[in-house]
Amino acid sequence: MLSAREIVSRVKSGELKVTEIVESTFDRVSKTEDRLNCYVTILQEEALKRARLLDESASKGKVHGRLFGVPVAVKDNICTKGVRTTCSSRILANFKPVYNATVIERLEREGAVIIGKTNMDEFAMGVSTETSYFGPTRNPWDLTRVPGGSSGGSAAAVAAGEATVALGSDTGGSIRCPASFCSIVGLKPTYGSVSRYGLIAYANSLEQIGPMARDVYDCALLFSVIAGHDPRDSTSVNLKPKDYTVFLREEVKGVKIGVPKEFFGEGTQKVVEETVWKAVHKLEDLGAEYDTCSLPSLEYALAAYYIIAMSEASSNLARYDGLRYGYSEEFTDTDWFTYIAKVRRNGFGPEVRRRIILGTFTLSSGYYNRYYLKALKVRTLIRMDFEKAFKRFDVLAAPTMPTPPFKLGEKIENPLELYMCDIDTVPANLAGLPSISIPCGFTTSGLPVGLQLIAPPFREDLLFRVAYTFEKNTGYVKEEPEVI
Amino acid sequence: MKTKLFCGCPSDYRGKKPNTNVCPVCLGLPGTLPVVNKKAVEYAVMAAAALNCKINHKILFFRKNYFYPDLPKNFQISQYDRAGGLPIGTDGYVEIKVKNAKKKVRIGRVHLEEDPGRLTYLGPIDRSPYTLVDYNRSGIALLEIVTLPDLNSPKEARILLRKLRSILEHLGVFDGSLEGAMRCDANVSIEGGSRVEIKNISSFKEVERALTYEIIRQRDLLSKERRVLRETRHWDERRRVTISLRTKEEEQDYRYFPEPDLPVFLLDDTFIKNVVSSMPELPDARIERFKKMYGLPEYDAEVLVADKRIADFFEECVKLYNQPKKISNWVMSDVLRYLYENNLEIHESKLSPKHLVEMIKMIDEGEISGKIAKKVLPEMIVTGKDPREIVKEKNLLRISSIQEIKALIKTVFEENRKAVEDALKDEKAIHFLVGQVMRKTRGRADPELTHNLIKEELDKLKKAN
Numbered sequence: 001m002l003s004a005r006e007i008v009s010r011v012k013s014g015e016l017k018v019t020e021i022v023e024s025t026f027d028r029v030s031k032t033e034d035r036l037n038c039y040v041t042i043l044q045e046e047a048l049k050r051a052r053l054l055d056e057s058a059s060k061g062k063v064h065g066r067l068f069g070v071p072v073a074v075k076d077n078i079c080t081k082g083v084r085t086t087c088s089s090r091i092l093a094n095f096k097p098v099y100n101a102t103v104i105e106r107l108e109r110e111g112a113v114i115i116g117k118t119n120m121d122e123f124a125m126g127v128s129t130e131t132s133y134f135g136p137t138r139n140p141w142d143l144t145r146v147p148g149g150s151s152g153g154s155a156a157a158v159a160a161g162e163a164t165v166a167l168g169s170d171t172g173g174s175i176r177c178p179a180s181f182c183s184i185v186g187l188k189p190t191y192g193s194v195s196r197y198g199l200i201a202y203a204n205s206l207e208q209i210g211p212m213a214r215d216v217y218d219c220a221l222l223f224s225v226i227a228g229h230d231p232r233d234s235t236s237v238n239l240k241p242k243d244y245t246v247f248l249r250e251e252v253k254g255v256k257i258g259v260p261k262e263f264f265g266e267g268t269q270k271v272v273e274e275t276v277w278k279a280v281h282k283l284e285d286l287g288a289e290y291d292t293c294s295l296p297s298l299e300y301a302l303a304a305y306y307i308i309a310m311s312e313a314s315s316n317l318a319r320y321d322g323l324r325y326g327y328s329e330e331f332t333d334t335d336w337f338t339y340i341a342k343v344r345r346n347g348f349g350p351e352v353r354r355r356i357i358l359g360t361f362t363l364s365s366g367y368y369n370r371y372y373l374k375a376l377k378v379r380t381l382i383r384m385d386f387e388k389a390f391k392r393f394d395v396l397a398a399p400t401m402p403t404p405p406f407k408l409g410e411k412i413e414n415p416l417e418l419y420m421c422d423i424d425t426v427p428a429n430l431a432g433l434p435s436i437s438i439p440c441g442f443t444t445s446g447l448p449v450g451l452q453l454i455a456p457p458f459r460e461d462l463l464f465r466v467a468y469t470f471e472k473n474t475g476y477v478k479e480e481p482e483v484i
Numbered sequence: 485m486k487t488k489l490f491c492g493c494p495s496d497y498r499g500k501k502p503n504t505n506v507c508p509v510c511l512g513l514p515g516t517l518p519v520v521n522k523k524a525v526e527y528a529v530m531a532a533a534a535l536n537c538k539i540n541h542k543i544l545f546f547r548k549n550y551f552y553p554d555l556p557k558n559f560q561i562s563q564y565d566r567a568g569g570l571p572i573g574t575d576g577y578v579e580i581k582v583k584n585a586k587k588k589v590r591i592g593r594v595h596l597e598e599d600p601g602r603l604t605y606l607g608p609i610d611r612s613p614y615t616l617v618d619y620n621r622s623g624i625a626l627l628e629i630v631t632l633p634d635l636n637s638p639k640e641a642r643i644l645l646r647k648l649r650s651i652l653e654h655l656g657v658f659d660g661s662l663e664g665a666m667r668c669d670a671n672v673s674i675e676g677g678s679r680v681e682i683k684n685i686s687s688f689k690e691v692e693r694a695l696t697y698e699i700i701r702q703r704d705l706l707s708k709e710r711r712v713l714r715e716t717r718h719w720d721e722r723r724r725v726t727i728s729l730r731t732k733e734e735e736q737d738y739r740y741f742p743e744p745d746l747p748v749f750l751l752d753d754t755f756i757k758n759v760v761s762s763m764p765e766l767p768d769a770r771i772e773r774f775k776k777m778y779g780l781p782e783y784d785a786e787v788l789v790a791d792k793r794i795a796d797f798f799e800e801c802v803k804l805y806n807q808p809k810k811i812s813n814w815v816m817s818d819v820l821r822y823l824y825e826n827n828l829e830i831h832e833s834k835l836s837p838k839h840l841v842e843m844i845k846m847i848d849e850g851e852i853s854g855k856i857a858k859k860v861l862p863e864m865i866v867t868g869k870d871p872r873e874i875v876k877e878k879n880l881l882r883i884s885s886i887q888e889i890k891a892l893i894k895t896v897f898e899e900n901r902k903a904v905e906d907a908l909k910d911e912k913a914i915h916f917l918v919g920q921v922m923r924k925t926r927g928r929a930d931p932e933l934t935h936n937l938i939k940e941e942l943d944k945l946k947k948a949n
Contacts, residue, residue, distance in 0.1 A: 078515075079514065079515040085514070085515075087514075092514070095514070097508075097513065097514070097515065098508060098513070099508050099513075101515060196517060196745075197515065197516070197517050198515040198516075199515055200514040200515045201514075201515070201745075203744075204744035204745050205744035231519065232517060232519060233517050233519075233745075234517065234518070234519050234520065234745060234746050234747060235517075235744075235745065235746075235747055311741060312741075312744055314549075314739075315547050315549050315559050315739070315741070318549060318551065318557065318558035318559055319512050319514070319556065319557045319558050321551065321553075321558060323553055323617075324511070324556065325513075336553060336615075337551065340551055360739065363549070363739035363740075363741055364737050364739055365737050365739070368567060368739075368740075368741070369567075372741060373567070373568075
């Protein structure tokens with residue numbers, strides 16, 4: 001499988017045509033998609049048409065763009081003009097946005113070819129891609145297991161070669177979890193570094209769009225393309241665009257790594273713990289220094305995360321009422337509140353309804369102070385704990401997920417157990433910090449384990465450098481799943 | 485303000501085809517994000533300062549959550565005064581004049597929010613078979629001004645609203661003459677009852693009507709020893725009644741929480757200072773200036789300044805002809821009366837300062853009488869014609885030719901021999917003869933000249949006798 005870097009250079013040299021790359025990608029799709037279900041919408045015709053256009057301009061010597069000819073998969077909660085964007089929900093199953101998300105504009109400006117819209121947990125609420133209205137995605141490493149979520153479709157597509165790179169979104173771990181479960185690289189950027197304009201909101205104050213790729217270089221490349229200030233997103237930070245690939249060198253000498261004990265709590269499987277420690281020791285061998293540490297407020301991170309996320313979601317998802325777009329019902333002779341209730345009962349799946357109801361509760365008068373306001377306070381404490389830790393350490397290392405990928409259906413009946421899976425990923429979202437998940441080994445039965453690295457705000461460069469050094473000195477990214 | 489509060493759509497939505505003045509942001513489409521219009525914040529700060537409010541440096545927005553078809557997101561981005569929220573301005577006041585006494589009406593808060601779309605019904609709200617939604621108005625910046633319960637009558641409410649409108653118009657914050665530019669929810673609470681809010685009031689006149697109706701309704705209930713429910717009612721302009729929309733039990737829990745898509749931002753002192761120092765002259769200052777600069781009585785100054793456009797019109801006139809009191813008299817009486825009776829705003833009429841001044845000059849120069857001017861004015865307002873032109877067309881110019889008047893007198897004398905004889909005996913009877921000449925000329929004959937000429941003729945007759 002070619003990397004994005006290789007594709008761009010081979011297209012530039014004239015060695016390969018974009019059409020050939022895109023065709024071979026769809027070739028792969030046709031072989032594995034039946035088993036994996038990575039995509040909600042496959043854009044074969046559009047992608048081939050665009051490939052021909054790109055080839056045409058390449059034949060005239062015009063090869064511009066850092067992703068020229070690169071097949072990209074896009075999570076289905078990122079708006080694509082004229083292409084249905086469903087959030088894997090029945091309520092948006094027929095929704096075609098009239099505009100492109102900022103990240104889509106940036107991809108297209110750099111010559112990327114969008115292959116399709118990827119499957120996800122409904123409205124990004126889940127860790128297994130099982131809550132999708134369009135059926136679950138399967139893990140390319142073991143078809144009986146989940147790919148993680150909520151960006152499970154993007155992760156599985158990249159892992160299986162159904163796309164070269166992908167965009168995901170991460171509210172509480174939705175990029176890093178499936179990256180870990182599918183043994184790819186996934187970055188949750190610093191809050192405010194990538195425009196959210198066009199990302200269909202689940203929990204605005206927590207989420208970011210981020211890159212997913214088979215190696216660190218491609219991840220850094222895709223991040224360089226999508227990051228940058230956007231006046232349409234008031235939470236976007238006014239920073240100069242950077243080329244993050246220039247930070248990629250094998251150099252971790254003197255980098256101080258903190259290993260917070262809270263990330264190895266109850267529920268962390270031994271194999272994960274051991275694999276992650278092995279990775280830390282590997283980095284030590286390569287010249288880094290490490291020490292253990294503690295961020296005591298993380299005890300409350302999961303509870304705070306769910307209160308904030310559900311509260312925001314209850315408001316964000318209020319607009320789906322069947323009056324203007326999306327799923328609707330026959331209007332019978334009732335008042336509009338009855339109608340709206342019916343649309344929402346039938347249009348949303350059970351997990352989404354659960355979170356809306358809980359979020360409505362936590363925001364209601366009389367409970368607001370007890371839940372929402374308290375969660376915001378916890379959030380501040382967590383942020384302060386991280387700030388303190390970063391006075392001692394350059395980056396923090398932890399497991400991405402407490403367990404390797406679990407079986408399909410294993411936890412879906414038990415929401416609390418599913419929520420517990422987010423325990424190691426939500427802290428970075430609450431604190432707005434950049435966090436990357438990279439492959440760091442496999443269990444004896446061949447299931448991937450991910451290493452999570454967390455850095456201070458806007459230090460993606462540091463994450464990429466540590467991750468790159470680790471990747472170059474280990475063989476995990478070269479492993480390919482059997483499904484291929 | 486040219487654009488909506490959180491997107492670039494024009495704020496001028498009136499008269500446009502439904503749902504054409506919209507974009508993904510003000511339609512609340514999935515994935516869109518609001519961006520605050522800086523001008524709106526500037527205006528809100530200015531208004532808060534003009535209303536003597538404390539300006540809060542921290543600008544933050546909250547979401548007010550409720551389901552209603554006019555709200556495309558099913559929440560409204562607004563400001564809040566609890567749970568850590570802060571409106572732009574708090575604790576201000578406006579001074580109004582009630583029966584020649586000054587009265588302070590306290591302002592609780594001034595805040596910014598987005599306007600919902602607009603629902604239209606077929607006939608009355610409670611009988612319409614369907615509801616249509618137009619989002620052209622969705623996202624327009626609204627400045628909400630909340631007063632504390634300091635008003636004691638429907639009339640005071642109307643006086644306050646006029647004053648507020650004048651202040652806001654002087655600030656250039658909005659154009660109060662536009663339909664729906666100023667809307668009001670009025671609360672009534674009388675002793676022994678509970679607070680009732682009335683919505684959908686479209687004009688100052690209607691505020692007075694709605695409040696009067698509501699007070700009578702509540703008094704009536706209490707006199708029959710029935711309870712006044714705490715509720716929200718809808719003013720039906722056509723039937724002139726209030727209709728219950730929802731009771732307190734049905735009131736929504738708005739689940740306010742900070743808008744996560746809009747970070748808190750701080751107004752620095754220089755920004756506020758700049759805004760306040762660039763504030764234009766406010767009505768109270770203008771009234772004082774009118775008194776001093778033009779020597780107008782307080783009453784005149786107040787009437788003129790109550791409507792910024794009228795005050796502007798007046799000043800334009802004075803620039804052209806330095807006779808402030810005369811101009812003020814004409815504007816305050818005939819001009820305003822005509823506009824009021826015909827439900828017009830000064831700028832909707834075709835009257836120009838130049839023409840009004842021209843007309844007053846014609847009176848002053850004896851070309852027409854005041855009576856004639858009163859006839860000419862309405863035509864000037866309707867057609868926008870030059871008063872000279874009207875006078876000429878209608879042949880209204882004063883007759884000052886001795887010959888002409890003498891000829892008329894001759895005819896009048898012939899037709900009224902009896903009256904002539906009376907006048908020869910009794911000086912007072914001369915008025916009848918003058919009146920006859922005026923009648924024949926429809927008031928155009930110069931009255932003084934006519935009087936003198938008749939006297940001359942009578943004297944001649946006396947001598948002849």
